[in-house]
Amino acid sequence: MNAETFLMPSPYAAEVLGANAVRINHAFASGLRPPPRLSVAEWAERYREFPDDAPLPGPWVHSNAPYLVEIMEALSPHDPCSEIDIMKCAQSGGSASGENWIGYISDVAPGPLMYVQATITAAKDWLAEKFWPMVESTRRLNPEKGGTVMPKGARKGDGSTSLRVRFRRGGWMLIAGANSAATLRQHSIRYVIEDDLDQFPDNLDNQGSPEGMITARLRTYARQGISKRLGISTPTIKGGSKIGKRYRASDQRRFYLKCRHCGSRFDPVFSDLRWPDGRPDLVELVAPCCGVATAHWEKALMSLADGWIPTVEINGEKPPRVMAEQEVAYWKARDLQGRRRGYHITGLISAFMTWAQLAVGFVEAQGDVNKLKTWTNLDMGDEFEVKGDAPPAEELEILREQDWGDGQVPWGPSIFTLGVDVQGDGLYFEGLGWAYGLENWGLGKGFLPGPTDVPGEGAWALLETVATRTFVMPGGKAYGFDQICVDGGYNTEAAKAFCRRSPKRLVVFGRPGWSMPILGRGQAIAFELGRNYRRKARKKAGDDAHLVGTFGAKLSFYGALRVSIEYAKSGGKGPKPRGLVHFGRDATPDYFDMLTAESVVTEKVGGETRRVWKVDAGRQNHWLDCRVYNRAAAEALALDNLSEADWLAGQAQRYAAADPNQGDLVSMMNRPLSESAASSAAPETSAAAVAAGAAAAEVPNQDPDDDWIDNRDWSF
Structure with a gap:
């Protein structure tokens, strides 16, 4: 060569x-080459698609939810805003904005991203139910069509996994849980989405708040001024809501509608909605600018993409609720003194909720403070302000009804429940009768002394006689308790053994938390949000427990006490309030003192404030706990879902005359729950007195055709 x-x-x-x-x-x-000057909103309208089974299938269209456009613009890299917070009502599209941002990052501005949910399980559920369906339906992202997201389980190890989604153009998304410190460590992150922020624990493994750990992960990119952080959540209790606290520290943007009649802009509030008496489904919005009634179908025409206006007060100035079109530019251009952006998506502006739904939900929540809280948080997207003081114990005296005789069932209740609070030295119990609208009567209470750690012995043997008593109805039929709820948080195995003796008995476990339902199921008995259980054995079959949301149950009960007192003071004028409370003559001052022993206080944990129920110093709350468990029993029977017609039919069935062959049950003495129920404290009650006051053997419902409650499937 x-x-x-x-x-x-x-x-x-x-x-x-x-x-x-x-x-x-x-x-x-x-x-x-720098990335194209493409905003997240432009990317979404150009590339985002929804599958055929989605509520709005097909491509993303801004006109479906114009209030999301500015939020997505703020998430774009060329926008100087580094933190965006969205306080929102449920199902309003806020999380969809975050999903669009993820797709944009994978395509236009690759970098390390962290998606954080309240728990790692919830994060994985979001990945399976939201993220991967978005990837599959969006051609720009679909790996099978050359999209920017790497497929799951690639052979070379460079594909996506259950906790890390890789992007073809660089970068990745780490899946994390606010209850798992391990998933929040060891990474430098440029982008973060904190979803369902109000469910984050206040203190994670005694290492501080998850939000503080996330801030540390962002530090390197924040120093360069290129980090982005998005917080999304429905709010909870005012003073304890994380998203509420962030929103108040932001520029507090509200979405102004443009009146179709006079051209003014206005910030809608719930009091703008008006409806005829008894017909909330016919609601209209009366514009505060010109007073013209507006139908719901006009909301889409009044919603413009430029409707967001910062409403934070600066130097004593804040925008008016109603303004002329010429004023909009002034209020948008004012100096916000470096505040981060905060958006409040309420149910009034949501494209996915009608004003009729809001009005109907509001009417249905009247009389139940816990339901009103849920409506305020989820439907309106507002924080709920708790009036945490119980009514004074002495005011409950007005609810005592002196005309009840020993062993008599007052006219009205047709369903019976029993709540049991377990202590080391005995069992507190109280029976309630229920009627339509959760109206309730106290039917006796007591304290059963004795050890509670051995199944079937001590106080449990005495409780067996109480649990098997019957109530003789006006027509002579006899019925026992339809549902019994027993506290399983103390001496759990003994409580389980007692409840296994009848399908009408349920072990329940009280748990704090404003967002927990009054009765739920699905968490391990020992589960506490934010606590580390990695060293414990995996939970056994059957450890999923019926959890009682004690915060909501107490809020509902104290609200019912207040309206019941007001109703009694008025002499019973007007319609009966929901949850009307009746006490028997065995209700003593000591008993009332226990019922009103708790209040809501503000405390600080890990630098975060929260609102919690606390027992007042020097007082006990055992009868309050019994009321909470009775409320859980009513929830187990779904009494709140029964219509007035259902109650009337059930009452007629149970109050009907007994079979003449049954004998004269009316003349039989209907023995009380406890001979000692005259004292609420009653620790001196003897076992013999209790046994003498209760039925000796379980008597089934006397009417074999009664399937109103007992033959239903109440499984969860």
Whole structure:
């Protein structure tokens, strides 16, 4: 081979080398080229698609929810805003904005991203139910169509996994849980989404708040001024809501509608909704600018993408609720003194909730403070302000009804429940009768002394006689308790053994938390949000427990006490309030003192404030706990879902005359729950007195055809 041959490549080789040089040139130029000036909102409208089974299938259209456009613009890299918080009602599209941002990051601005949910389980559920369906339906993201998201389980190990989604153009998304410190460590992150923020624990494994750990992960990119952080949540209790606290520290943007009649802009509030008496489904919005009634179908025409206006007060100035079109630019242009952006998506502006739904939900929540809290948080997207003081114990005296005789069932209740609070030295119990609207009567209470750690012995043997008593109805039929709820948080195995004796008995476990339902199921008995259980054995079958949300149950009960007192003071004028409370003559001052022993206080944990129920110093709350468990029993029977017609039919069935062959049950003495029920404290009650006051054996419902409650399937 001569030198000339060595230096000069063949024509074919020259062609290959030339093509390679062109590719290298393009690759080098692509590396130097800045990302296109494309906003998240533009990317969503150009590429985002929904599957056929979605509520709104097909491509993303801004006109479906114009209030989301500015939020997505703020998430774009060229916008200087580094923190965005969304306080929202449920199902309003806020989380969809975050999903669009993720798709945008994978395509236009790759970088390390962390998606954080309240628990790692919830984060994985979101990945399976929201993220991957978005990827599959969006061609720009679909890996099978050359999209920007790497497929799951790639052979070379560079694909996506259950906790890490990789992007083809660089970067990745880490899946994390606010209850798992391990998933929040060891990473430098540029982008973060904190979803369902109000469910984050206040203190994670005694290492501080999860939000503080997330801030540390962002530090490197925040120093360069290129980090982005998005917080999304429905609010909870005012003073303890994390998203509420962030929103108040922001520029507090509200969405102003444009009146179709006078052209003014106005910030809608719930009091703008008006409806005829008894017909909330016919609601209209009366515009505060010109007073013209507006139908719901006009809301879409009044919602413009430029409707967000910062409402934070600065130097004593804040925008008015109603303004002329010419004023909008002024209030948008004022100096916000570096405040981060905060958006409040209420049910009034949500594209996915009607004003009729809001009005109907509001009417249905009247009389139940816990339901009103849920409506305020989920439907309106507002924080709920708790009036945490119980009514004074002495005011409950007005609810005592002196005309009840021993062993008599007052006219009205037709369903019976029993709540049991377990202590080391005995069992507190109280029976309630229920009627329509959760109206309730106290039917006796007591304390059963004795050890509670051995199944079937001590106080449990005495409780067996109480649990098997019957109530004789006006027509002579006899019925036992329809549902019994027993506290399983103390001496759990003994409580389980007692409840296994009848399908009408249920072990329940009280848990704090404003967002927990009054009766739920599905968490391990020992589960506490934010606590580390990694070293414990996996939970056994059957450890999923019926959890009682004690915060909501107490809030509902104290609200019912207040309206019951007001109703009694008025002499019973007007319609009966929901949850009307009646006490028997065995209700003593000591009993009332226990019922009103708790209040809502503000405390600080890990630097975060929260609102919690606390027992007042020097007082006990055992009868209050019995009321909470009775409320859980009513929830287990779904009494709140029964219509007035259902109650009337059931009452007629149970109050009907007994079979003449049954004997004269009316003349039989209907023994009280406890001979000692005259004292609420009653720790001195003897076992003999209790046994003498209860039925000796379980008596089934006397009417074999009664399937109103007992034959239903109450499984969860």
